[in-house]
Amino acid sequence: MTAEPVTTEHVTTETTLQSSLHGMVADWSSDQRSFKSASWGKAMMWIFLVSDTFVFSCFLISYMTVRMSTTVEWPHPSEIFALEIGGKKIPLILIAIMTFDLITSSGTMAMAVNFAYARERRKAAILMLVTAFFGAAFVGMQAFEWTKLIHEGVRPWGNPFGAAQFGSSFFMITGFHGFHVSIGVIFLLLIARAVWRGDYDVGRRGFFTSRKGRYEIVEIMGLYWHFVDLVWVFIFAFFYLW
């Protein structure tokens, strides 16, 4: 009795799989475009993100390698990254807030994309500003964390807690990620301004590029922002939880 619906579902899945495979083959053997639903800009951002994934992978793999190859003991993350609040040391509290902050910003970004496509300019722009605020707050908290560690004597070339590579990898990888977030915040502000003014409705030309933009740029910006978020999850896992 119960077997029948399962079989039906199974068949459906298989046909969907097969048809989507056929669809992919058809797209790639066709003329003009290989990704039929992607614009030039979106395709470019996706391919850039693949390349950037390789950059961050190289960083993280290098970090793992030096962590394994050094003979000195690695500092204990839950002690290093603890904050003293009300006389009690709470491990990883700042990093938990930072991660929560960044993931929240992904949510507001997704809402901004939705409103931009609905041409609700004000809402989209405000949500992008909120996203930029969360991004800036993240970078601010990172600056706070850097300051705290530097006060405790952590330097790129050494630290009192253990292996010198701890400071090197930490400042380099979080710095490189923070740089990505900062670039994202700048572009969020620029695009939010353009959306607010209605540049994409009246076809106003860009200052540098002298080209007209489209509301799709909000979604492309979103792709970048979600990627930076996702990378943070990996840095968080490998650096703070390991």
Next chain:
Amino acid sequence: MTDASVPQNVAPPPAEVPEVELYHAHSWITKYVFSQDAKVIAIQYAGTAIAVGILALVLSWVIRLQLAFPGAIPFIDANVYYQSVTMHGMIMVVYMLTAIFLGGFGNYLIPLMVGARDMVFPYVNMLSYWVYLIATLVLVSSYFFPGGPTGAGWTLYPPQSILTGTPGHEYGIILMLVSLILFIVGFTMGGLNYVVTVLQARTRGMTLMRMPLTVWGIFAAAVMALLAFPGLFVACLMLLLDRTLGTSFFMPSLVELGERKDYVGGSPILFQHLFWFFGHPEVYIVALPAFGVVSDLISVHARKNIFGYRMMVWAIVAIGVLSMVVWGHHMYISGMDPWFGFFFAVTTLAIAVPTALKVYNWVLTLWHADIHFTTPMLFALGFLVTFVNGGITGLYLGNVIVDVPLSATLFVVAHFHMVMGIAPVLVIFGAIYHWFPKITGRMMDERLGKIHFWITFLGAYAIFFPMHYLGVLGMPRRFYEMGETAFVPASAATLNIVITVIALAVGFAQSIFFYNLFKSLKHGAPAGGNPWRAASLEWQTPETPPGHGNWGKQLPVVYRWPYAYSVPGAPEDYLPQNAPPVRGERSP
């Protein structure tokens, strides 16, 4: 040719997206200097690459003079020698070959060959060139800093590359690393353009399997570069931090000149992994465009379709994929688990399969063909010979046990110069002779071209073939002086002198090429739109040289592959890609 004249069943589907607005330059500066036109950017890229390539050529003379007449030339001391070796290698591989194939030919040919009006992001494309130019200037500027450029060898292996014993440790190494980082940033902007243009901006009827192999080669190389350059980027950044901030990513604890350095616990092998994760794909980033171009040259000048087009495409893809997992074969003598050596040897030798397939297909294209010995064809044939030669010595070096004694000898130098030095350079010359008429509207001088070919081809062979022999004798590479090396017979020194004399002569003979280039620019015979009677799309532009937007009012519509030569029943011995189908034609 409107669609009305074409039967419905062969007409390609209608345009999927409306055309985007073109950027129109309105001043001389935006038209020729800060240009957003891929064709102008291509010339800028190629011009810069050739200029810096000439510098690298001169540096190779310094190397050769020292090897032939050790200590005889006053200004060549050990520092100058090592700096010349380093700069020659790095400039030739990255700033010349990569830039000219992807930035030069990629920019010029991709939009024309796939039927686009320009690259998809012309503004980013312009930035790409200017960042590349800055990278080049930063690199060359190291000659004007105290200590000069770095002499660490083009591989820049730490710890020696940043220690005080190495020439250029003050500023040279920093400028080198900054320049490489800039190059990668600039390349990424260009590379994204090339990839997206090929994937998303083809004209009606232009399927992936109707693209000329040139586009396939450049496309695959651009994808590989986007995945391989991150390794170099990270390696450069970390080495820069080791040098400037005193971090210890790559630097182990060590004593230098009796003094204990502050470095502690880094991993020099990590740098080698990162470097070669870029470095090996880099070989194919240079080779794949050459493969593509040579396929087109052979097909056009032998008036025959390329043999096994689909196999050629899949071979390019297979080489691209395999080349990402072979980097360890550069590190056999760095100390490696034997199982890893086994793995890397197997993948390395596996690349020989798709590569040999390509060579067979080139030869089979020539088989019973109507071969025209034009200058581009001669260069293509020269490529075939040098590439097979260099590829076969690659099989020797891919095996761990053969590599161990041969590595760090001149055998390796001979091998990689044959396979990724001479072979791609011959293709570049062939390509310039082939596409010059399209770029300028004038032909280059055939007689001077043939003289240039024979001197370059025979000369290059005379330089690098004997070098294998020196390597087997055990003559080490990268040595300023041989010193007490009793196992090397005296005849080796004579051979070194012969090689140097030929190298100087071949180098100077390149002036024939530049004379021809500049003379033909003004006085070459008018070429017309399609002097080689070629079928691919770039020869079918309404104007020659192609105007802004390439195609006039209407984009071309493609009905067949680019290799329709000697088609039975066709009015001419070739059918352009955009000519409407003839009756009963069954074309790929």
